[in-house]
Amino acid sequence: MSDAVDLFSQQQANRSRSHWLIAGFVIFFAWLGFGGDIILLEMSRGEAAGTRWDIPFLGIALTTYALATVIWASRAGSRAILGSTGATELTAPGTDQERMLVNVVEEMAIAAGLPRPSIWTIPDPDPNAFATGRDENTAAIAVTQGLLEVCTRDELQGVIAHELAHIKNYDARLMTLLAAMVGAITVVSDYMHRILFHRGSGRALGAVVPRKKKGGGGVLLIVLLVLWVISWILAPAISRMLALGVSRKREFLADAMSAQFTRNPMALATALEKIERSHEPTRSIRRGAAHLCIADPLGRRVNLKEGWLADLWGTHPPMAMRVARLRGMAFQEQKRAQREAGALAQPA
Amino acid sequence: MGLLVLLVAIGAVAFWVMTAYNGLISLKNQVANGWKQIDVQLKRRHDLIPNLVDTVKGAMQFERETLEAVIAARNQAITVERGGAGVAATAQAESQLSAALGRLFAVVEAYPQLKATGNVAQLQEELTSTENRIAFARQHYNDVATQYNTRQQQFPTNMVAGLARATPAELWEITDAAERAVPKVDLSMRPNVRT
Numbered sequence: 295m296s297d298a299v300d301l302f303s304q305q306q307a308n309r310s311r312s313h314w315l316i317a318g319f320v321i322f323f324a325w326l327g328f329g330g331d332i333i334l335l336e337m338s339r340g341e342a343a344g345t346r347w348d349i350p351f352l353g354i355a356l357t358t359y360a361l362a363t364v365i366w367a368s369r370a371g372s373r374a375i376l377g378s379t380g381a382t383e384l385t386a387p388g389t390d391q392e393r394m395l396v397n398v399v400e401e402m403a404i405a406a407g408l409p410r411p412s413i414w415t416i417p418d419p420d421p422n423a424f425a426t427g428r429d430e431n432t433a434a435i436a437v438t439q440g441l442l443e444v445c446t447r448d449e450l451q452g453v454i455a456h457e458l459a460h461i462k463n464y465d466a467r468l469m470t471l472l473a474a475m476v477g478a479i480t481v482v483s484d485y486m487h488r489i490l491f492h493r494g495s496g497r498a499l500g501a502v503v504p505r506k507k508k509g510g511g512g513v514l515l516i517v518l519l520v521l522w523v524i525s526w527i528l529a530p531a532i533s534r535m536l537a538l539g540v541s542r543k544r545e546f547l548a549d550a551m552s553a554q555f556t557r558n559p560m561a562l563a564t565a566l567e568k569i570e571r572s573h574e575p576t577r578s579i580r581r582g583a584a585h586l587c588i589a590d591p592l593g594r595r596v597n598l599k600e601g602w603l604a605d606l607w608g609t610h611p612p613m614a615m616r617v618a619r620l621r622g623m624a625f626q627e628q629k630r631a632q633r634e635a636g637a638l639a640q641p642a
Numbered sequence: 643m644g645l646l647v648l649l650v651a652i653g654a655v656a657f658w659v660m661t662a663y664n665g666l667i668s669l670k671n672q673v674a675n676g677w678k679q680i681d682v683q684l685k686r687r688h689d690l691i692p693n694l695v696d697t698v699k700g701a702m703q704f705e706r707e708t709l710e711a712v713i714a715a716r717n718q719a720i721t722v723e724r725g726g727a728g729v730a731a732t733a734q735a736e737s738q739l740s741a742a743l744g745r746l747f748a749v750v751e752a753y754p755q756l757k758a759t760g761n762v763a764q765l766q767e768e769l770t771s772t773e774n775r776i777a778f779a780r781q782h783y784n785d786v787a788t789q790y791n792t793r794q795q796q797f798p799t800n801m802v803a804g805l806a807r808a809t810p811a812e813l814w815e816i817t818d819a820a821e822r823a824v825p826k827v828d829l830s831m832r833p834n835v836r837t
Contacts (some may be wrong), residue, residue: 397768400775405778407672
């Protein structure tokens with residue numbers, strides 16, 4: 295019962311988190327754009343109508359860009375992520391392995407009470423998996439060839455159930471949105487850095503600022519300018535931190551839900567150990583999609599640590615901790631089953 | 643001032659009634675949907691069985707009884723469900739079928755040349771998956787039904803239960819004792835001296 299309530303509130307929280315994220319993203323881009331426009335207008339105040347910065351080009355352009363990114367991310371974001379990993383959709387299973395994968399996904403979708411997501415395979419020897427999609431009807435699950443090689447049927451069930459939990463929690467949507475936004479901010483800030491710190495433009499900016507300091511409202515203009523430049527510099531770091539921090543806690547929840555769906559926490563525990571044991575980074579999954587995966591595809595050190603710094607920069611909780619929690623669940627389950635078996639045997 | 647407080651209070655109560663009512667209705671639909679899912683999977687199993695029987699019939703001349711038990715259990719299950727039986731009767735008929743299929747699989751294990759043919763291996767994967775699907779559909783149904791039952795009995799939601807026409811959903815009980823019993827695991831690692 296409490297599980298169900300937690301799940302419901304988790305879904306609600308993720309839904310409103312997605313909305314806040316979108317709003318924050320658009321507002322941030324509007325600030326970057328219109329803030330620049332105000333600065334440019336202030337700077338060119340004394341000039342003739344022809345050269346004055348009357349129309350807020352920057353604001354219109356950047357806000358449109360942000361809105362387009364949001365629309366694109368929710369429409370085609372999952373396809374783009376799948377495409378970037380080289381995944382192909384599995385429509386007609388040919389081998390026994392693929393047939394088993396389709397069956398397992400079908401089974402776990404039933405256990406989770408979700409429609410069957412589309413299934414994708416990635417030709418990569420390192421075991422890993424992720425889920426993406428806007429909602430449960432457009433959801434997709436991708437697994438690497440390596441995962442199919444190392445996992446038994448039960449372990450595969452555990453991993454697939456973990457991914458379905460992400461879909462059910464709306465984690466997949468939040469993560470996909472975040473991936474698109476991090477990408478958009480990186481592109482724009484790279485471009486802006488080139489303009490701001492390019493020799494020619496830098497000189498133009500430097501020439502303009504001191505001249506205007508004499509005019510009225512000069513201090514305000516300087517403060518605005520400083521804030522604006524700092525926003526540009528910090529944008530990529532902040533967006534990355536958002537993507538990282540948001541994903542750590544939900545791995546634990548997805549593990550617990552996987553155990554609830556399969557009623558077999560040990561299977562996921564051994565699957566995670568197998569995934570962990572293969573030291574190779576998953577080459578086909580790049581940085582942008584790392585936070586979506588069941589295990590960090592880049593094999594970063596920070597994910598082995600605990601504490602607030604690791605919470606801030608790590609995408610995944612330490613594998614040993616996840617396995618330990620699952621083992622704890624398995625132990626509880628076993629104790630309960632034994633007690634029940636004992637109670638059944640007593641009256642006979 | 644007092645009127646304002648009263649209005650706010652009435653508004654809050656109305657809002658709560660609405661959310662509680664909608665929550666119950668949503669759960670009710672989930673329960674109905676969960677039951678439909680079980681139905682789909684049961685039908686899938688019923689459709690797969692003639693295939694299986696045809697494939698193994700030739701090689702299992704000596705196991706007529708086992709095969710016939712499976713066919714009989716399948717037909718029985720179909721008749722029961724077509725009559726629109728309740729949860730308990732369906733569960734009873736299906737557990738009979740599960741038991742018959744289990745015996746058939748045990749027999750198939752004894753015929754290595756039968757297992758070697760690709761067709762049987764594939765069918766076995768399909769049937770394993772179907773058994774799993776039924777089990778998971780049942781688990782999901784029971785989970786949602788329990789949640790629904792608890793919600794409609796808990797205070798204060800129980801006051802809205804009548805309004806939403808919520809009645810307790812019947813759980814799919816496992817009637818077969820063999821299915822319920824969990825094999826005891828000896829963790830002591832001692833050699834069994836006494837027996």
